[in-house]
Amino acid sequence: MHDLSDLISNDNIIKIRPTETMAGALSKLSTTHDAAFVFSQDDVFLGVINPYYSLIQSSHPGNAKVERCLYHPPKLLITDSVERAxxxxxxxxxxxxxxxxxxxxxxxxxxxxxLLAAPINSSVFKIKIGEIIKRKNKPLITVYENDQISxxxxxxxxxxISKLVVIGKDLKMKGIFSYYDLIHYLITPKERLHQKDGEVNKISFYxxxxxxxxxTAVLTMKPSDSMVDALDLVMERKIGSIVIVNEENYPLHIITKRDFLTLVLKPKLPKPTQITSKNLSQKNKQVVKPFLNELPFFLTKLPGIIKAKVFVKEEKNGGVxxxxxxxxxxxxxxxxxxxEGKNSKEMIKDIVKKIVRHKKGNQT
Known part of the structure; x- marks a missing residue:
C-alpha cells in the first residue's frame, strides 16, 4: 500500500472564483477530463467545473455563473492508497x-x-494491448465521417463517452472526434453564432x-504493442487516448487513461472456467467467443463463486x-x-441478466 504524500502538487492548479462564467472557466481547460478548481474569496475549496458534468451530463449555458454549475468531486485523503485514487x-x-x-x-x-507515471506502478503496464482489448466488455463506438454533428x-x-472513432464508408479509420471540440459551439450564445464572422451558423451547426x-492526425498502435509503450506515448504527446488498428488500418478499439488506471487497481484473477462448445456456426462464433473470453473476468464480481462450467451448443437443423x-x-x-433460442446476442444478454440477478440475490 502506498499513500499519496509524494504525488500531490500545488503547481498548475487552474483556480477560478464562483462569480466567473462557465464560458470563461471552460476556456481554461483543454480536455473533457480537465477540472478548474473553484475557491471562495477566503480560499475555501468549493468544487470544480468539468466539461463532462457541465455539458454532457447537463447543459449549462456559457453565461451561467460558476457557483450555479459546481460539481463536487470525490475527495482524496492524504492517507489514501494509489489504488483508491x-x-x-x-x-x-x-x-x-x-x-x-x-x-x-x-x-x-x-x-x-x-499517478500513472509513479515508479511504483511501472510493472503493472507490462502487458500487450491485445490482452486489454479482450477484457473490454463494451464495443468500440464509431461514427461515419459524413454523419451529422447531432x-x-x-x-x-x-x-x-467523450471520444468517437471516425470511419469512412470502407470502415477504415478517418480520424477521431472529441466532445471537447464542440464546446465553443455549445456554450456560445445563439445570437453571436448568427453573426457573419466566419463561424459555423448555429442553425446549421447540428x-x-x-x-x-x-x-485526422491520430496516434495509433497495434494489439501486439505493449501498454508500457502506449503509456510512454500518452505522456510524451500529452494526449488522452490511442486508437488500436489492425494491419489494414481498420479500428479495433481505443485505449484511454481509464485502461491504465484499471491496471493500477489490484487485479482480480479470472475464475477458472471450463468451456465446451458444439456445432457453432461461424456467425455465432463471432458473437459468442468474445463473451466466453470475458466470462472468467466477469465472474470475479460474484462473491463465493470459485469456478464455472459453460456448455453452448447449436443444433444443426434450425440453428437453435x-x-x-x-x-x-x-x-x-x-x-x-x-x-435457449435462435438469437445468439439475445442469449448472451439473457445469461448476463441472470448472472447479475444471482449476484444481487447473494448480496441481500
Whole structure:
C-alpha cells in the first residue's frame, strides 16, 4: 500500500472564483477530463467545473455563473492508497482530484498523469494491448465521417463517452472526434453564432458533417504493442487516448487513461472456467467467443463463486442455440443459468441478466 504524500502538487492548479462564467472557466481547460478548481474569496475549496458534468451530463449555458454549475468531486485523503485514487479517477471521469487532510484542509491536487507515471506502478503496464482489448466488455463506438454533428452528440450522451472513432464508408479509420471540440459551439450564445464572422451558423451547426470537426492526425498502435509503450506515448504527446488498428488500418478499439488506471487497481484473477462448445456456426462464433473470453473476468464480481462450467451448443437443423452456465460455489450446490433460442446476442444478454440477478440475490 502506498499513500499519496509524494504525488500531490500545488503547481498548475487552474483556480477560478464562483462569480466567473462557465464560458470563461471552460476556456481554461483543454480536455473533457480537465477540472478548474473553484475557491471562495477566503480560499475555501468549493468544487470544480468539468466539461463532462457541465455539458454532457447537463447543459449549462456559457453565461451561467460558476457557483450555479459546481460539481463536487470525490475527495482524496492524504492517507489514501494509489489504488483508491485510481478507482476515484475512474468513477468520477475527472483526471484532477483535490487532496485533503483528515480535518478537511485542502492540501493540493493529484493528477491521473502523476499517478500513472509513479515508479511504483511501472510493472503493472507490462502487458500487450491485445490482452486489454479482450477484457473490454463494451464495443468500440464509431461514427461515419459524413454523419451529422447531432448524431455524434447523441452517441456521446447515450454511451457516456467523450471520444468517437471516425470511419469512412470502407470502415477504415478517418480520424477521431472529441466532445471537447464542440464546446465553443455549445456554450456560445445563439445570437453571436448568427453573426457573419466566419463561424459555423448555429442553425446549421447540428447538421454539419462530423468530418468538418474531427482530427485526422491520430496516434495509433497495434494489439501486439505493449501498454508500457502506449503509456510512454500518452505522456510524451500529452494526449488522452490511442486508437488500436489492425494491419489494414481498420479500428479495433481505443485505449484511454481509464485502461491504465484499471491496471493500477489490484487485479482480480479470472475464475477458472471450463468451456465446451458444439456445432457453432461461424456467425455465432463471432458473437459468442468474445463473451466466453470475458466470462472468467466477469465472474470475479460474484462473491463465493470459485469456478464455472459453460456448455453452448447449436443444433444443426434450425440453428437453435442453447447455453448452460454452472456457477460452482466454495460450498453447496452449483447454481445453473441457461437460455435457449435462435438469437445468439439475445442469449448472451439473457445469461448476463441472470448472472447479475444471482449476484444481487447473494448480496441481500
Amino acid at each position: 485510481s478507482q476515484l479517477f475512474m468513477n468520477s471521469r475527472i483526471h484532477y482530484l483535490p487532496v485533503f487532510k483528515d480535518d478537511n484542509q485542502f492540501l493540493g491536487m493529484l493528477s491521473a498523469n502523476k 448524431t455524434a452528440i447523441n452517441l456521446f450522451k447515450k454511451h457516456k 447538421h454539419q458533417p462530423v468530418k468538418h470537426f474531427s482530427k 442455440l442453447r447455453m448452460v452456465l454452472s456457477l460452482i460455489p466454495q460450498k453447496g450446490k452449483a447454481q445453473v443459468v441457461s437460455h
